Amino acid sequence: MVGYLAKRLSQSLIAVLGITLIVFLVLNLAGDPVQLMLPPSATKADMEEMREKMGFNDPILVQYGRFLKGAVAGDFGRSYNYSEPALDVVLERLPATLKLTAAAMAFALVIGIPAGVISAVRRGSKSDAAIRVLALLGQCMPGFWLGIMLILLFSVRLHWLPTSGSEGWKSILMPAFTLGVFTAATITRLLRSNMLDVMNKEYIDVAKSKGLRAWSVVMKHAFKNAMSSVITVLGMQIATMLGGAVIIETVFGWPGVGRLAVLSITNSDFMVVEAIVFILAVALVLINLIVDILYCVINPRVQLQ
Amino acid sequence: MLGLIIILAVLLSALAAPLLSPRKPDEQDIMNKFSPPAWSAGGDMVHPLGTDQLGRDALSRLLYGSRITLVISFGGTLFGVAAGVLLGAVSGYYGKWVDALIMRIVDIQLSFPFTLLALFIAAVLGPGIRNIILIAGISSWVRYARVVRGEILSIKEMEYIEAVRALGGDDLRIILRHIIPNVVSPVIVLATLELAKIVLMEASLSYLGMGVPIDIPTWGRMLADGRQYMVSAPWMAILPGLCITITVLGVNLLGDWLRDYLDPKLDI
Numbered sequence: 001m002v003g004y005l006a007k008r009l010s011q012s013l014i015a016v017l018g019i020t021l022i023v024f025l026v027l028n029l030a031g032d033p034v035q036l037m038l039p040p041s042a043t044k045a046d047m048e049e050m051r052e053k054m055g056f057n058d059p060i061l062v063q064y065g066r067f068l069k070g071a072v073a074g075d076f077g078r079s080y081n082y083s084e085p086a087l088d089v090v091l092e093r094l095p096a097t098l099k100l101t102a103a104a105m106a107f108a109l110v111i112g113i114p115a116g117v118i119s120a121v122r123r124g125s126k127s128d129a130a131i132r133v134l135a136l137l138g139q140c141m142p143g144f145w146l147g148i149m150l151i152l153l154f155s156v157r158l159h160w161l162p163t164s165g166s167e168g169w170k171s172i173l174m175p176a177f178t179l180g181v182f183t184a185a186t187i188t189r190l191l192r193s194n195m196l197d198v199m200n201k202e203y204i205d206v207a208k209s210k211g212l213r214a215w216s217v218v219m220k221h222a223f224k225n226a227m228s229s230v231i232t233v234l235g236m237q238i239a240t241m242l243g244g245a246v247i248i249e250t251v252f253g254w255p256g257v258g259r260l261a262v263l264s265i266t267n268s269d270f271m272v273v274e275a276i277v278f279i280l281a282v283a284l285v286l287i288n289l290i291v292d293i294l295y296c297v298i299n300p301r302v303q304l305q
Numbered sequence: 306m307l308g309l310i311i312i313l314a315v316l317l318s319a320l321a322a323p324l325l326s327p328r329k330p331d332e333q334d335i336m337n338k339f340s341p342p343a344w345s346a347g348g349d350m351v352h353p354l355g356t357d358q359l360g361r362d363a364l365s366r367l368l369y370g371s372r373i374t375l376v377i378s379f380g381g382t383l384f385g386v387a388a389g390v391l392l393g394a395v396s397g398y399y400g401k402w403v404d405a406l407i408m409r410i411v412d413i414q415l416s417f418p419f420t421l422l423a424l425f426i427a428a429v430l431g432p433g434i435r436n437i438i439l440i441a442g443i444s445s446w447v448r449y450a451r452v453v454r455g456e457i458l459s460i461k462e463m464e465y466i467e468a469v470r471a472l473g474g475d476d477l478r479i480i481l482r483h484i485i486p487n488v489v490s491p492v493i494v495l496a497t498l499e500l501a502k503i504v505l506m507e508a509s510l511s512y513l514g515m516g517v518p519i520d521i522p523t524w525g526r527m528l529a530d531g532r533q534y535m536v537s538a539p540w541m542a543i544l545p546g547l548c549i550t551i552t553v554l555g556v557n558l559l560g561d562w563l564r565d566y567l568d569p570k571l572d573i
Contacts, residue, residue, distance in 0.1 A: 011412065018413030026425050140501070140553040142508050145546030148532055152543075156536055236415075243418025247509050251532065261421060262513055265428045273425065281417060288416070 008292050012285040016278075020071070023277045024064050027270045071278050077271035081264070086271035090257060090279055096166060097256035098283075100179060100249070101241050103172050107180035108187060108237070113227075115184070116191025120226075121218055123196065131188060138185030143244050147178040147251040164253030175252040179244050183237045187230055194226035228295065235291035239284055308562055311555025319371040326365035327353070330522045334360030339538045355540045357530055363540065366522040367548055373523045374552065377434060378503045381441020382496050385503075388442060389449025390492060394480050396450060397457030408454070411447045419444050423506060427515035434517050437507055444506060445499040452495055456488045490567040497560035501553045508549050524549050 042050075051057050055066060070076060076086040119131040154174060155163040162171050198204065199222050207217045246258035253259070257276055264272040318325060328334075334352075338360040341348040348355060354363040396407040414422075423440050430436040460466065461484065469479055510516040511525025519526070524545040531542030 012416070014409060015413045015416040018409070019417045022413070023422070023425060026429050136554065136557065137550070140557055141550045142505055142512075142528075142546060142553075144509065144512050145528060145542075145549065148528070148535060148542045148546070152535055152539055156539075239416065239418050243420035246418070246420050246424065247513065250513065262424065265424050266514070268428075277417075277421065280421070284416060284418075 004296065005289065005292065008289060009285075012288065016281045016285055017068075019281045020068070020274070020278055021064060023274065024067060025060065027273060028060060028063070067274065071274075076275035076278070079264075079269055079272045081267055081269045081272070086269075086275040087279075089272055090260065090275045093255055093257045093260050094279065096254060097242070097245055097249070097258060100172065100175055100245060100254060100256055101238065103176035104179035104241055104245075105183065105234075105238070107176050108183035111180070112184035112187030113191065115188040116230075117195065117218065117223060119188065119192040120195035120199065120222075132192075135185040135188040138181045139189075141181070143178055143182060144247045144251045146181060147174065147248055150174045150178060151252075166255055171252075175248050175254050178251070179241055179248045182244065183234075183241060186233065186237060190233060191226055191230050194229055195222050198222045198225045231291060231295050235288040238287050238291075242280060242284065306562075308555045308558025308560075311551060312559055315371055315552050315555065316375065318368055319375050322365075322368040322372055326362070326368050327351070328362040328365045330361065330366045330369040331520065332361065332365075334362075336360065339534070341538070342540050345540075354544055355538070357527070357538070357541055358534055361522075363527075363544060366527060367524070367544060370522045370524045370527060370545070371548065371552075373434065373517060373521060374504055374507060374549075377437050377441060377507045377517075378500050380434075380438035381445065381503045381507075382500045384438060384442025385445030385499060386449055386492060386496055389446035390453050390485065390488065392446065393450035393453030394457055394485060394488075397454035398461055398476065398480055398484065404454070407450065411450055414447050420506075420509065423510060424513065424515055427510055432516065432518045434521070437510065437516055440510070441503045441506060445503065448495055448499060449492060452491050453488045456491060457484055460484055460487050494560060494564045494567060497556060497563055501556040501560065504549065504553050504556065 055063060058066075067076075074087050076090075078084065079086045079089045082089050115131050115135065119128045119135075122128050151163050151174065154161040160170075161174055162168075165171050195218075199218075204217060204222060208214075212220075242258070245256060246261055248254070249256045249259035250262050257280070260272065261276050263269075264276070334356065337352060337356055338358055340352050340356040340360070342355040342363075343350050343353045345355075352362050352364070354367065356362055357366070392407050396404045423444060426440050426443065427436065430439070466479060466483060469483055474483075507516060507523070508525035508528065511523040512529045514526075514529065516525055517523055527545040528542060528549075531538070531545065535542040
């Protein structure tokens with residue numbers, strides 16, 4: 001298991017380097033950062049002096065190396081919009097995004113797992129059909145539209161929940177539900193499919209013929225085996241959720257990293273953008289490693305391999 | 306079948322947009338701004354689905370918006386298929402460092418939320434249908450590359466490929482004439498499913514103001530406007546989202562049907 005995880009860690013480090021390099025190159029193509037840093041009245045000589053001072057005339061890979069060195073030390077430069085270190089701007093908002101993502105994943109698991117199990121166990125029934133239709137709709141609806149519809153219903157019409165912001169427990173319900181719906185639908189469909197496969201296996205027949213109760217057969221044998229491949233998908237779903245958080249935070253005015261990313265991109269605050277990418281890439285690496293460890297624990301055959 | 310019906314309906318409405326639209330999509334009628342749909346109190350058949358904050362007809366904008374959606378989703382899918390199949394084929398056929406390099410790029414792209422990358426690229430390239438098609442293609446090529454590579458790894462050692470080599474067939478001939486035709490089924494299924502994702506991606510970028518130029522009506526932009534006025538004009542938010550949902554539903558149903566029809570064992 002240690003060897004497997006070491007291999008995954010090295011692959012993940014390459015992924016972090018690759019992502020940050022791509023974003024660094026793309027951002028450098030976006031335009032001249034010196035024009036953003038200096039006032040409009042700055043002369044060409046001033047711009048050239050700033051370029052030389054900030055190292056923007058150096059080869060791109062040298063600049064990237066400098067960026068990486070700074071990143072490891074936590075120095076991503078200063079934000080143009082907030083006049084603070086870029087890392088501080090991101091770290092201030094990171095807990096809000098992690099809180100939202102964790103709540104969304106909790107929603108997804110609480111809704112998706114029972115739905116998938118019920119749908120598989122009651123295959124062909126009305127409840128199975130209803131769950132499958134809802135799961136399909138959950139994957140087809142744009143998240144930001146669902147968010148807007150929820151605001152319309154629960155905030156504008158019923159006045160039960162706030163339209164935006166992050167004050168109090170009520171404010172997280174709609175954004176977390178909206179963000180979690182796609183993953184819940186994915187878990188439902190995948191778990192249903194896996195459980196139907198597993199429930200056709202011979203060992204399930206053996207368990208039933210031994211006289212085990214139906215619930216015990218389903219949960220102790222079928223569910224555990226079906227869930228192992230769902231866990232591998234969860235890692236990818238977290239990446240999808242973080243991408244979705246960009247839009248959901250904008251819809252609900254949630255003060256997280258996603259909303260900061262949109263604002264920073266539109267305002268060309270590239271130091272913050274680079275810091276966000278680096279932090280998110282590292283966070284995803286860690287989360288995926290945790291998921292891999294969980295998978296090794298649940299499926300001992302991976303350890304043997 | 307439902308999926309096919311939905312797709313055909315969207316295609317027909319996009320093609321017939323100039324005939325079906327009561328107005329031009331950018332024609333303003335300030336006197337009738339925020340006019341509700343015909344079935345609501347205060348609505349009428351002059352603007353059957355209501356109007357927006359500038360009095361622009363919602364039905365016309367939805368019909369013309371479907372054109373943009375289809376152009377971008379089909380264009381992006383074609384681009385993704387072309388790039389993904391080619392790179393996947395090269396990766397699977399040649400192996401070694403070529404395979405390692407291409408698959409590392411695939412892994413890197415798949416390990417990060419593409420929405421953020423798409424936003425960066427959109428901000429860099431600027432608004433434009435061509436740029437969004439490019440982004441859509443970049444977002445999807447990795448999945449085709451992986452699937453095609455996997456198929457080719459199993460095909461390339463088969464005896465008939467060896468026979469073609471023995472008869473003097475070069476690599477290009479083998480890849481184009483003998484290998485790629487075998488990956489058509491999984492690619493078609495994947496393309497249908499990716500098309501749905503591109504529809505959502507384009508809508509998301511338009512919603513965030515990073516999509517096509519502001520003067521071109523898109524469902525995503527209509528939703529963005531709808532968010533601002535949803536208290537006074539909720540139809541502005543409801544209708545474009547319904548259109549996106551129904552289109553994506555149709556494409557997903559079609560993709561599921563194609564997968565079951567072409568090869569139920571496909572793991573896509």
